[in-house]
Amino acid sequence: MHWRRLRRRCRRVIDGIPLPEPFSAQELCARLAADRDRPLRLMTLPTPTGPGMPTGMWLATEEGDYVFYDGRTSPLHQEHIILHEIGHLVCDHRTAVEDQRLFRHIDIEDPHSVRQALGRSRYSDRQEQEAEMIASLILEGAGRVPAPTLLSGTLGGLASGMGLPGARHPGAPCSPG
Secondary structure: HHHHHHHHHHHHHHOOOOOOOOOOHHHHHHHHHHHOOEEEEEEEEEOOOOOOOOEEEEEEEOOOOEEEEEOOHHHHHHHHHHHHHHHHHHHHHOOOOOOOHHHOOOOOOOOOEEEEEEEEOOOOOOOHHHHHHHHHHHHHHHOOOOOOOOOOHHHHHHHOOOOOOOOOOOOOOHHHH
């Protein structure tokens, strides 16, 4: 039930955001920057990400916003990371900036102007779950990934793998009736 509430809540947040056609995360960011009248810069992280390291980060400064992402992963994964960070931005998620040293290798004009930072490395808290859901919903809306179905995911994979009659492959549409 929690998943359904989360999905509905996040759908309400993004319902007013028109998706560009053809879709690109870069074009969506350009439109958000124009709508918010605030610069939004996309930048790759300066080093490869590893276990425990964020694969993406949203930094809000006095002058604008920065979305950093792992540029050494697949294009779809890069898009998902960017959209996850956009999820934080559109939800106006907040966190305290505890250690400015984190930003010393990141190419922004004034690292001391960072007001907030959210790094993408875990999904256990509400803000991370919302950002992840928003990224997934945008990718679904853009036709990049299929929407989940009742029998997708683990349940659908088990049914299909066991060869049960009527089992579908994950992402296949439900049969009528």
